[in-house]
Amino acid sequence: MAFQEIALNMGPQHPxxxxxxxxxxNVDNEVVRALEPVIGYLHRGMEKLWESQTYVQxxxxxxxxxxxxxxxxxxxxxxxxxxLMGLEIPKRAQYIRVILVELQRLASxxxxxxxxxxxxxxxxxxxxxxxDREDILDIFEAxxxxxxxxxxxxxxxxxxxxxxxxxxMIRGALDGLPKKIADIEKLLNDNxxxxxxxxxxxxxxxxxxxxxxxxxxxxxxxGVAWDIRRDIPxxxxxDFDFDVPVRHNGDVNDRYLVRMDEIRQSLRIVRQAxxxxxxxxxxxxxxxxxxxxxxxxxxxIEAPKGELGFYIKSNGTDKPERVxxxxxxxxxxxxxxxxxxxxxxxxxxxxxxxxxxVLGEIDK
Amino acid sequence: MTGLTLLFDVLIPGLKIAAVILYxxxxxxxxxxxxxxVVAFIQGRLGPNRVGFQGILQPVADAMKLFFxxxxxxxxxxxxxxxxxxxxxxxxxxxxxxxxxLGESFEIKGxxxxxxxxxxxxxxxxxxxxxxIGVFGIIFGGWASNSKYPLMGALRSVVxxxxxxxxxxxxxxxxxxFSRSMDLVAIVNNQKDAKVWFGFLLPASFLVFWIxxxxxxxxxxxxxxxxxxxxxxxxxxxxxxMKFAFFYIAEYAHMVLVSSLVVILFFGGWLPPFPxxxxxxxxxxxxxxxxxxxxxxxFLYLYIWIRGTLPRYRFDVLIKLVWKWLIPLAVLNxxxxxxxxxxx
Numbered sequence: 001m002a003f004q005e006i007a008l009n010m011g012p013q014h015p016x017x018x019x020x021x022x023x024x025x026n027v028d029n030e031v032v033r034a035l036e037p038v039i040g041y042l043h044r045g046m047e048k049l050w051e052s053q054t055y056v057q058x059x060x061x062x063x064x065x066x067x068x069x070x071x072x073x074x075x076x077x078x079x080x081x082x083x084l085m086g087l088e089i090p091k092r093a094q095y096i097r098v099i100l101v102e103l104q105r106l107a108s109x110x111x112x113x114x115x116x117x118x119x120x121x122x123x124x125x126x127x128x129x130x131x132d133r134e135d136i137l138d139i140f141e142a143x144x145x146x147x148x149x150x151x152x153x154x155x156x157x158x159x160x161x162x163x164x165x166x167x168x169m170i171r172g173a174l175d176g177l178p179k180k181i182a183d184i185e186k187l188l189n190d191n192x193x194x195x196x197x198x199x200x201x202x203x204x205x206x207x208x209x210x211x212x213x214x215x216x217x218x219x220x221x222x223g224v225a226w227d228i229r230r231d232i233p234x235x236x237x238x239d240f241d242f243d244v245p246v247r248h249n250g251d252v253n254d255r256y257l258v259r260m261d262e263i264r265q266s267l268r269i270v271r272q273a274x275x276x277x278x279x280x281x282x283x284x285x286x287x288x289x290x291x292x293x294x295x296x297x298x299x300x301i302e303a304p305k306g307e308l309g310f311y312i313k314s315n316g317t318d319k320p321e322r323v324x325x326x327x328x329x330x331x332x333x334x335x336x337x338x339x340x341x342x343x344x345x346x347x348x349x350x351x352x353x354x355x356x357x358v359l360g361e362i363d364k
Numbered sequence: 365m366t367g368l369t370l371l372f373d374v375l376i377p378g379l380k381i382a383a384v385i386l387y388x389x390x391x392x393x394x395x396x397x398x399x400x401x402v403v404a405f406i407q408g409r410l411g412p413n414r415v416g417f418q419g420i421l422q423p424v425a426d427a428m429k430l431f432f433x434x435x436x437x438x439x440x441x442x443x444x445x446x447x448x449x450x451x452x453x454x455x456x457x458x459x460x461x462x463x464x465x466l467g468e469s470f471e472i473k474g475x476x477x478x479x480x481x482x483x484x485x486x487x488x489x490x491x492x493x494x495x496x497i498g499v500f501g502i503i504f505g506g507w508a509s510n511s512k513y514p515l516m517g518a519l520r521s522v523v524x525x526x527x528x529x530x531x532x533x534x535x536x537x538x539x540x541x542f543s544r545s546m547d548l549v550a551i552v553n554n555q556k557d558a559k560v561w562f563g564f565l566l567p568a569s570f571l572v573f574w575i576x577x578x579x580x581x582x583x584x585x586x587x588x589x590x591x592x593x594x595x596x597x598x599x600x601x602x603x604x605x606m607k608f609a610f611f612y613i614a615e616y617a618h619m620v621l622v623s624s625l626v627v628i629l630f631f632g633g634w635l636p637p638f639p640x641x642x643x644x645x646x647x648x649x650x651x652x653x654x655x656x657x658x659x660x661x662x663f664l665y666l667y668i669w670i671r672g673t674l675p676r677y678r679f680d681v682l683i684k685l686v687w688k689w690l691i692p693l694a695v696l697n698x699x700x701x702x703x704x705x706x707x708x
Binding site for chain 1: 516674
C-alpha cells in the first residue's frame with residue numbers, strides 16, 4: 001500500500017521545538033521528504049530597538065538574545081563597541097571576562113545536553129545536567145545577582161572584581177563538574193539506543209557545512225578545526241592553552257562528542273585563568289554619556305552556539321545608527337532541511353536538538 | 365445452612381466481581397504514585413509528596429481533577445469511534461484480570477474460595493487475546509481523532525503491538541510445553557509440583573517475553589506511539605478529561621497485567637520462594653497473595669527503572685529489533701525447548 005505524503009506542522013506549540021519554532025514537514029509515512037523552518041514567532045524587533053537606545057542601554061538587551069548564554073552576547077557586543085572606541089581593557093578584566101564566558105559556555109552546553117537527551121527520550125539526563133548547570137548559575141548569582149539573563153559585562157571591563165567567595169565557588173564547580181559530567185557520559189556514550197538515535201543521523205559533509213556557513217560545534221563535528229578563540233583570539237584567549245575538539249562524521253553523535261569535549265576544555269581554560277589572574281583594575285572609566293566618533297565595526301566571538309558577531313555603525317551620537325547581529329543559531333538552523341531529508345520523522349527532533357538553537361537569537 | 369450457601373453463592377462472587385475492578389484500579393493508583401516518586405528519586409527530585417502520606421493520594425487528586433474537566437470532542441472527529449476507543453482500551457485490560465489468579469484457593473467452613481473469577485483451560489490464550497484487543501482502542505482513538513499526530517501514533521502502535529505479539533506468544537508457548545496446560549492456575553500449580561519456577565528452566569523465554577511485554581504496553585524505551593518529543597502525546601493527543609484518564613489508567617492496568625503474566629508464567633505466581641530450603645520455611649508464613657504482590661511489584665519497579673534510565677528507540681530500530689532478534693530468538697528457543705521436551 002502506498003502512503004500519501006502528508007503535511008505535518010510541528011510547532012509553534014510543540015514539546016520539542018526549543019521555543020516557538022514551527023517546522024513545516026512533508027512526511028511519507030515516517031520519512032521526511034521536505035522540511036521548512038518557519039521562524040519569527042519570538043521577534044521583538046531587537047535590532048531596530050537598539051537604534052533608539054544608548055550604547056550602555058543595549059547591553060542588558062543582548063541578554064535576551066541567546067538567553068541560555070547571556071554573557072556571551074554581552075561580551076560580543078561589548079567587544080565590538082570597545083573596538084569601535086579603540087578602548088584598551090585591563091588584563092584582569094579580560095581574564096575575568098574569559099572566566100565568565102567559559103562558565104557560560106559550560107552552562108549553555110549542559111542545558112543543551114539535557115534538552116538533546118530529552119528529545120531522544122533519555123529524560124533523566126535532563127535533570128542531571130540541569131542540576132550540574134545549577135552550580136554555574138549559582139556562581140553567576142553570587143557574582144552579579146542574576147542567573148539567566150546575566151548582565152555581567154560593561155563597556156570597559158566587568159562590573160565587579162572577583163572576590164574570594166566567588167573564586168571559591170568557581171573552584172568548587174571546577175572540582176565537582178568533571179565527575180558529574182563523566183557520570184552523564186556513562187549513561188549515554190556506549191548506550192546502544194543512544195547510538196542508534198545519534199550515530200549516522202543527520203550527517204552533513206564538510207563541504208556542505210562550509211557552504212551553509214555553519215559555525216561552532218556543528219562545524220567542528222564535520223572535521224573543520226575552526227575556533228575563533230584560537231584562530232582570531234580576543235580578550236586574551238591567546239594566553240591560554242586549550243585544544244579545539246574536532247570530529248569527522250558530522251552526525252548528531254559527533255556534535256554531542258564535540259560539545260562534551262568542549263566542556264572539558266572550558267574547564268581547563270577557567271582553571272588556567274583563575275591560576276594566572278593578574279592584578280589590576282577590573283573596569284576602566286568610560287564617560288556616562290558615551291559618544292563614539294563615526295565609524296563602523298564588526299566583531300565576532302566564539303559563542304557556545306557558534307560565531308556570534310555584532311556589526312555596529314556609529315554616527316557620532318550616544319546611540320548607534322545601526323546594529324546588526326550575526327547569530328549562529330539562525331545560520332545553523334538553515335542546514336536542518338539538508339540534515340533531515342530522507343531521515344525518519346523522529347530523527348528531526350534529535351537533529352534539531354543537536355543543532356543547539358535558541359529562538360531568542362534567531363528571531364531577535 | 366441455606367442462608368450460608370446463599371451467602372457464599374451470591375455474596376462471594378459479587379465481591380470477587382467488585383475486586384476484579386477494584387484490584388487493578390488500586391494497583392494503578394499505587395503504580396502512578398510509585399512511578400512519579402521513583403522517577404523523581406532517580407532524577408534527584410522529590411516528586412509529589414503533599415497529598416496524603418508521602419503523596420500517595422496524588423493520583424486520586426489527579427483523577428478528581430480530570431473528572432471535572434471539560435470533555436472536548438474535536439469537531440471533525442468520528443464521534444462514535446472517538447467515544448468507543450477509551451472504553452475498549454479500558455474494558456479489554458480490566459477483563460483480562462478475570463483470569464489472573466491472585467493467590468491460592470482457601471476454605472471457609474468447607475466452602476472453597478478461589479482468588480480468581482474464571483478458570484479456563486485456555487486462560488493464557490484468553491488473557492493474551494483480551495490484552496491485544498486494546499490495540500483496537502488505540503487504532504480507533506488515533507483514527508477517529510481526525511488529527512495527524514494521533515494518527516501517526518496509532519499507526520506506530522499497530523505495527524509495534526502486532527510485531528511484538530509474535531515473540532510474546534511464542535515464548536508463552538514454551539511454558540505450556542512444561543505445564544501441559546494453558547490454564548493459568550494449573551501453570552502455577554505445575555511449578556509447585558516441579559519445585560522449580562519455569563523462569564529458571566526457560567531463561568531465554570522469560571527475557572524475550574519480558575522485553576516483548578514492555579513493548580506491548582508501549583512503555584519506555586518502546587514508548588514510540590506516545591513519543592512525547594515527536595508526537596506530542598501520540599494517539600491520545602486529542603483526548604481530554606475522563607476519556608484521557610481511561611487511556612492513562614488502561615496503560616497502567618496493562619502494565620500490571622503483563623507483570624502478573626510474567627510472574628505467573630515464569631516466577632511461580634503466588635508460590636513462596638525456596639520451597640526446598642528447610643531453613644527458609646518461615647517464608648511460607650506469608651499468604652500467597654502477598655508473595656504475588658511482592659513479585660509483581662518487582663517487575664513494575666523494573667518498568668520505572670528502565671524508564672528513568674534509557675533513551676527511546678527509533679521506529680525502524682524497534683521493528684528491526686523484533687523481526688531480526690526477538691522473533692528468531694523466540695523461534696529458536698521454541699524449537700530447542702520442544703526438542704528437549706521430546707528427547708528427555
